[in-house]
Amino acid sequence: MELLRRLWYLLNRRRLQRELAGEMEAHRAQMPDSRSFGSTLRLREDAGDSYGWQWLDVLEQDLRYAFRGFRRSPVFAFTSILILALGTGTNLAFFQVIQTLVWKPVPVRDPATMVRLERKGKTFSSSSVPYPMIQYIRRHNNVFSAVIAQTGGNMAWGDNAADRVHVQFVSANLFDEAGYGPEDGRLFHESLDERPGTPPVAVLSHGFWERRFGGATPAVGSTVRINDHPVTIVGIAQPSFPGLRPSPVDVYLLIHQYDHFTPGASFDTTWNAANAEFYARLKPGAGLASIEDGLRPLIQEMSRIYPDLVKPDETLPASPGTRRFMRDRDASQARAISALALAIVLAVLLVACSNLANLSLARANQRGAELSLRAAIGAGRSRIVRQLVTESLVLASIGTLCGFWFGYALLRLLESHPEVPDNLRFPADGWTVAASALLCTFATAFVGLVPALSISRGDILKGLRSVANTSPGRSVSWLQRLLLGAQMTGGCALVILAGIWANGFHRVVSRSPGFEYEKLAALDPSLARYGIKGESAREFWRQTRAALADQPGIESTALTSSVPLGRSLSEGRFSDTPNLSVTVFHVEPSFFETMRIPLLRGRNFLPDDEPRTNVIIAKRLAEHMYGTVDVVGRGFPKSKSSSTIVGVVLDARLIKITATNTTEIYEPLAPSAHESASLLVRTRQSPDRILDTLRIAARRVDSRILADTATISSNLDRRLSPSRLFGAVVSGIGALTLSLAAVGIFGLVAYCVSRRTREIGIRRTLGARDGAIVSSLIGDILIPLLGGLLLGSAAGLALAQALSGNPFYLDPRDFAGAAASITLLLAVVAVALFWPVRSALRLDPWKALRHD
Amino acid sequence: MPREAGILPGTLGLLILRVLQQGPLHGYAIAQRIHVLSCDELAIEEGSLYPALQRLLLKGWVKADWTISDTNRKVREYRLTPSGRKELESGCAEYRRLTRAIGDVLEGI
CATH class of the missing domain: 1.10.287 (Helix Hairpins)
Structure with missing residues (x-):
């Protein structure tokens, strides 16, 4: 009551x-x-x-007073809100991304008992596992309650070979195990879809359904053609369905119906290909440790049946969904990267806050007289502090709200990036809200309390005197200089780090891949998928090349086992060169001419070179393995030679464009390998125009074939896209820091000038020269500026040194990048100093004297 | 005029409730009545009267209504509510117990 x-x-x-x-x-x-x-x-x-309710009145008074104050100095209010919004927004966005990618478990039902299994042997490790092996384990194990396999790929949609969609072949139990229902229709279920003889069915991803069908319900029940094979759409997945791993997916198909779409692939009997991702659900009560013991007898049994394909000492290490299916080492690496990224953006916020504290300190000093007046007529110290804290709370709240919006916009921007698949979303959750509240509190405390306490400690009488009289002497307090120095140090270190990092990405992106990629296209018909093998595969290529021979746009062609910069290949290592990962390309002699990879030593392949006896190796491998490039005629590999080196070619990054520790081996393309080969085409004009020609030529030879085609430069773009994204993010942080530094210095010096207008006027009238005025203005802040610059540079370079190794690979000797960053910072500082100083020099002494 | 002379802490509310027992009164009249009833011994300052009245309102022991006074003035009269009456009774009993106890101690020696 x-x-x-x-x-x-x-x-x-x-x-x-x-x-x-x-x-x-x-x-x-x-x-x-x-x-x-x-x-x-x-x-x-x-x-x-x-x-x-008295406090409410006080609060209302303080709020009204605060808003009146902001109206009176809109530049201050706007700058503060902007700084806070940028600072907190960046932090929130980063926080959310890192949470989603690293800290939070995979968003599936009970992620602790869901594991991903990889394959590891003495001499190899592979993240994928042969599908028949998964099936074997599914039938015979006693540790898992469910086994899920999935494998992705792209296939032709409709009967247009150029229209490729991302398909994901999954086990029928995927959706049930992940705990997601349908948006429309039904999803796959083990009981329905695993019965023998069930017709091929598909589930569309929500994004694809919206893009292709405009979100219209009639999609369900209709029949479409995938890879020219009919399939019935039975349902649409929920928009939130994340899959087990973020990857672009348009259509989900059943993995046991793989061969329906690629009749010749014999997917479920191929033991020698690592072709599927292996996930499983632990039985209730079973721990991670029980997996190894439970699977060991199965591996031994398999190695008895397939002694060539499975070794008895193999293991299938498991990683739980709570660790985002990452292996221990990867998980700790991801944590290190995320912690560093978060530390960097937090440092940005810190710089922003010291910046703001400085600004509001300056403003509070300006208001010294007003506050002293209030104190003189009876306002207690707590009342004044309360007033100042209320003001900064208002600023911080508005800033944080704007920051929340800014962070949200950043996340949506990131989600729309082509590199980010549809099923990777960064929804803001309670943690983000909590984090933003925390940041707001932090900002309030930092920005409000420091000036409030420093002001309210002030002497009332001294403050009152300054009503009538601008006090001479130091215009910038030690606290302000300290804050400026800290801000400079942090800003400089960040800018240098960002500069070196962005420069590294830039070098990666602009580095030549070692071959001329601009006028190259590739035709990948995946003949094996259609059961075209052996002699008929060779016949296919003979006819296709004959059809292409009279095309004036084509300069040369070469068959290769893999498309350059296309799908990832498995990498090997030699015991002689443990630090290099090696990819093997099986190529025709015309490959090097078509790619424009220059021969350094020896000779090209000859048509009758034996696949297993002759190799051409890249320069880097020759230097690492033999210490010289004059290795023609020597056995390869060095310590356990099984073939002869006939030539050495210059290095080319054929798959991993950004990697620095890879090298290549070329072997002659065996006649039996034609069924899995692709045709590389060098064109005279833009390669985009030739793609249709290539597809049509392949279809004319065999009407079943819906071949994949691509230009190598589009492959390059796709491969560089992550680096570009990271480079842009890092540059963005650098630019943010720079602009914060500029705003901070500008604000401080402009404030000094406005505060000392009268003094400058007097000096002018007494005959002070420009130099004297400039030095009196920036003399105070020169030491913290330069000191911060030196300290920050040292800290930045030291950080770069610390991050030079795995997994960041910053180059601490990239002095060009560092110097460019420092020059940019100095330029920004100079510009920030220039405007207020110029306005001081332009002061009319008479007006200045009248100024109050 | 002695300031708040002689009013024991916490008894102002009780005094107000007591003078309202006879019938509704407005603020000035309450002060006057207390002054008179105490034989000019107790003077209630406005600075204590109105906060005390607000507290009584908040507790729900009195109600206030606007009326026209005998001198044809618009005034706000306070009247006792049933719960106020109860409070007065218990308050008086409490007060008596307390004063008797204090008296016993003071006069027992």
Whole structure:
């Protein structure tokens, strides 16, 4: 009841206060000596206080006062909000990304008991596992309650070979195990879809459904053609369905129906290909440790049946969904990277906050007189601090709100990046809100409390004197200089780090891949998928090349086992060169001419070179393995030679464009390998125009074939896209830091100038020269500026040194990048100094003297 | 005029409730009545009267209504509510117990 009355009072406060005033007036009028009645206002406030809402009035006063103050200095308010919004927004976006990618478990039902298994032997490790091996384990194990296999690829949609969609072949239990339902229709279910003879069915991803069908329901139940094979769409996945791993998926198909779409592939009997991802659900009560023991007998059994393909000492290490299916080492690496990234953006926020503290300190100093006045007429210290904290709370709240919006916009921008698949989303959650509240509190404390305390400690009389008189002497307090120095140090270190990092990405992106990629295209018909093998594969290529021979746009062609910069290949290592990962390309002699990879030593392949006896190796491998490039005629590999080196070619990054520790081996393309080969084409003009020609030529030879085609420069773009994205993010952080530094320095010096206008006027009238005025203005801040610059440079280079190894590979000797960063920073500082100083020099002494 | 002379802490509310027992009164009249009833011994200042009245309102022991006074003035009259009456009774009993106890101690020696 009492609480209700309190609330009722709160709601009718204005009217009740008015009534009280009327009542008091009546009281006063009845008194014989009406003067003895005290101040009605004061009495009213005291009386109203009984209801306990006094603080609300104070808050309202403070808020109104704060907003009035912001209206009076809009530049200050705007700058502060901008700085805070940028600082907190970046932090929130990073926080969310890192949470989603590293810290939070995979968003599936009970991620702790869901594991991914990889394959590891003495001499190899592979993240994928042969599908028949997964099936074998599924049938015979006793540790898993469910086994899931999936493999991705791209296939032709409809009968247009150029229209490729991302397909994901999955086990029928994927959706049930992940714990997601359908948006429309039904998803796959083990009981429905694993019965023998079930017709081929497909589930569309939500994004694809919207793109292709405009989100229209009739998609369900209709029949479409994938790779020219009919399939019925039975349902649409939920938009939130994340899959087990972020990857672009348009259509989900059943993995046991793989061969329906690629009749010749014999997917479920191919033991010698690592072709599927292996996930499993632990039986209730089973721990991670039980997996190895549970699987060991199965591996031994398999190695007995397939002694060539499975070794008895192999293992299948498992990583749980709570670790995002990352192996221990990868997980700790990811944590290190994310911690560093977060530390860097937090440092940006710190720089921003010291910047803001400085600005509001400057503003509070300016308001010293006003605050002293308030103190003189009875405002207590706590009341003044409360007022100042309220002001910064308002700023911080608005800033954080804007920051929240900015962070949200950043995340949406990131989600729309082509490199980020549809099923990778960064939804803001409770943690983000909590983090932003924390940042807001932090910013308030930092930005409000420091100046508030430093001001309210001030001497009232001294403050009052400055009402009439700008005090001479130091215009910038030690605290301000300290903050400026800290800000410079942090900013400089960050800018240098960002500079070196961005420069590294830039070098990677702009580095030549070692071959001329601009006029190259590739035709990948995947003949094996259609069961075209052996002699018929060779015949296919003979006919296709004959059809292409009279094309004037084609300069040369070469068959190769893999498309340059296309799908990732498995990498090997030699015991002689443990630090290099090696990819093997099986190529025709015309490959090097078509790619324009120059021969350094020896000779090209000859048509009758034996695949296993002759190799051409890249320069880097020759230097690492033999210490020289004059290795023609020597056995390869060095310590256990099985073939002869016939030539050495220059290095070319054929698959991993950004890697620095890879090298290549070339072997002659065996006649039996034609079924899995692709045709590389060098064109005379733009290669985009030849793609249709290539597809049509392949289809004319065999009408079943819907071949994949690509230009190598588009492959390059795709391979570089992550580096470009990271480079852009890092440069963005650098630019943010730079602009924060600029705003901070500009604000401080401009404030000094405005505060010392009178003094400058006097100096002018007394005949001070430009130099004297400039030095009096920036003399105070020169030491923290330069000191911060030196300290920051040292810190930046030291950090780069610390991050030079795995997994960041910053180049601490990239002095060009560092120097460019410092020059840029100096230029920004100079510009930030220039404007306020110029306005000081242009002051009219007479106006300045009248200035108050 | 002695300031708040002689009013024991916490008894102002009780005094107000007591003078309202006879019938509704407005603020000035409450002060006057207490002054008179105490034989000019107790003077209630406006600075204590109105906060005390607000507290009583908040507790729900009195209600306030606007009326026209005998002198044809618009005034706000306070009247006792049933819960106020109860409070007055228990408050008086409490007060008596307390004063008797204090008296026993003071006069027992």
